[in-house]
Amino acid sequence: MSCPSDPQDDPRPAPLGELDLDDVRVHRALRDATIRTLSHNIGYVRGWFFELLEQRYGREGFASVAKLDLDEDTLRAWFEDWVQRTIASDERFGRRWLAEMMETEAGRAAQALATRDKVAFGDWTRAFALGGRSEGGGHLPPPAQHVDGLGHADLPRGVETRAELLERVVADTAPLPDTAQREGYHGPRHFDFWMSGLEDYLAIESVLARHDAPLAAGARVLEMGCASGRVLRHFLFQRDDLEVWGCDINGGHVDWLGQHLPERTRIFQNTVLPSLPIPDASLDLVYAFSVFTHIDEFERSWIAELARVLAPGGFAYLTVHTEHTWSIVERAGALMSDLVRMRDQISDYDVGPELFAGPLPKDRTVFRWTSALSNNTSVFYSTRHIRRAWGTFLEIVEIIPEGAGYQDVVVLRKR
Numbered sequence: 001m002s003c004p005s006d007p008q009d010d011p012r013p014a015p016l017g018e019l020d021l022d023d024v025r026v027h028r029a030l031r032d033a034t035i036r037t038l039s040h041n042i043g044y045v046r047g048w049f050f051e052l053l054e055q056r057y058g059r060e061g062f063a064s065v066a067k068l069d070l071d072e073d074t075l076r077a078w079f080e081d082w083v084q085r086t087i088a089s090d091e092r093f094g095r096r097w098l099a100e101m102m103e104t105e106a107g108r109a110a111q112a113l114a115t116r117d118k119v120a121f122g123d124w125t126r127a128f129a130l131g132g133r134s135e136g137g138g139h140l141p142p143p144a145q146h147v148d149g150l151g152h153a154d155l156p157r158g159v160e161t162r163a164e165l166l167e168r169v170v171a172d173t174a175p176l177p178d179t180a181q182r183e184g185y186h187g188p189r190h191f192d193f194w195m196s197g198l199e200d201y202l203a204i205e206s207v208l209a210r211h212d213a214p215l216a217a218g219a220r221v222l223e224m225g226c227a228s229g230r231v232l233r234h235f236l237f238q239r240d241d242l243e244v245w246g247c248d249i250n251g252g253h254v255d256w257l258g259q260h261l262p263e264r265t266r267i268f269q270n271t272v273l274p275s276l277p278i279p280d281a282s283l284d285l286v287y288a289f290s291v292f293t294h295i296d297e298f299e300r301s302w303i304a305e306l307a308r309v310l311a312p313g314g315f316a317y318l319t320v321h322t323e324h325t326w327s328i329v330e331r332a333g334a335l336m337s338d339l340v341r342m343r344d345q346i347s348d349y350d351v352g353p354e355l356f357a358g359p360l361p362k363d364r365t366v367f368r369w370t371s372a373l374s375n376n377t378s379v380f381y382s383t384r385h386i387r388r389a390w391g392t393f394l395e396i397v398e399i400i401p402e403g404a405g406y407q408d409v410v411v412l413r414k415r
């Protein structure tokens with residue numbers, strides 16, 4: 001077994017013959033490195049995809065497929081499907097191909113990754129996440145120390161009295177992350193930060209109750225992209241009978257949570273690739289706030305991965321930008337100011353009022369910029385796309401316009 005522990009030392013994997021393809025770790029490493037390599041060169045994917053078809057179906061079959069005018073989005077979707085099926089089926093053909101790709105592409109991949117100086121090179125898998133450490137700092141006293149805003153704060157939906165709100169505040173005994181650890185949420189307004197997480201937590205509770213699916217004692221919950229726990233903390237402190245998991249691609253957040261949330265919290269760092277270290281059918285709820293609004297590559301594979309880890313009857317609660325968000329973008333202050341700020345770096349669209357006065361240009365409309373390592377895209381999905389693409393993996397229960405601030409909420413259920 002020869003998976004280099006540090007690709008900077010030896011970017012090339014062992015020759016194909018030396019790899020034990022039945023080893024799950026090798027399989028995963030190959031898969032991860034390959035997907036990443038391909039994902040940043042869609043033109044390359046196109047070439048490869050045709051080669052694959054030719055190899056698989058012979059020239060005739062290939063010719064008939066090649067006649068189709070495949071645009072980038074279709075190719076991307078096909079590619080995702082194929083990767084997902086390969087992963088799911090553990091198909092030998094796919095695995096052999098992944099290994100071959102890895103051999104020829106590893107050098108190029110390592111080079112590309114080496115230029116991203118913030119990437120943590122721990123092993124092949126970690127290379128696809130963000131590094132960074134939170135050195136014990138970056139925290140403030142628990143929320144009860146910030147209640148000066150409480151007297152005039154509006155009561156969140158689901159909280160009847162100010163006394164009840166105070167009880168909920170006092171129940172939460174963990175430090176708050178300081179402003180720098182909060183992904184820009186609520187600047188110096190620490191109590192507002194805490195309240196916004198409570199509101200999102202209560203909104204999930206109420207949607208689950210509406211669908212006769214309240215979380216039972218012992219239920220397992222995962223937040224994908226939990227950052228420093230704005231919402232996650234409420235699943236820990238507003239109830240004490242849940243098994244709470246959180247993950248993020250950002251190592252700094254994962255560190256912070258490990259240091260400041262109760263030990264019973266299960267936190268791990270995941271990668272941008274759709275693969276979670278969680279067994280099949282084991283979760284009752286997966287939720288993600290403002291994560292799919294940034295996921296461009298492998299969005300459908302991520303939905304498939306969430307479908308895999310959900311137990312039958314389990315729910316997913318995911319916030320998105322849709323055509324509705326597009327229509328209200330002028331009043332979605334934070335979203336608009338992000339896009340306007342990045343305007344010069346966004347090449348595909350001319351960001352401005354004229355653009356937003358028209359309809360959503362594509363079923364997947366993606367704004368990309370390059371100056372940040374994460375959150376460097378803003379993605380809008382049409383509800384048609386969501387119903388069609390996500391609906392193949394999970395039942396779409398409802399799409400709630402402005403269910404989370406200016407973002408819509410997609411509620412899905414594992415059949």
Ligand SMILES: C[S@@+](CC[C@H](N)C(=O)[O-])C[C@H]1O[C@@H](n2cnc3c(N)ncnc32)[C@H](O)[C@@H]1O
Pocket residue numbers: 183185224225226227228230231247248249250253270271272273288289290291294295374375
């Ligand atoms: C805008 S922030 C939202 C943070 C948090 N969900 C909240 O609402 O407070 C997006 C977060 O998602 C994380 N993220 C982005 N892509 C991810 C992925 N594929 N898997 C897990 N986390 C991801 C980022 O590192 C960041 O912490």
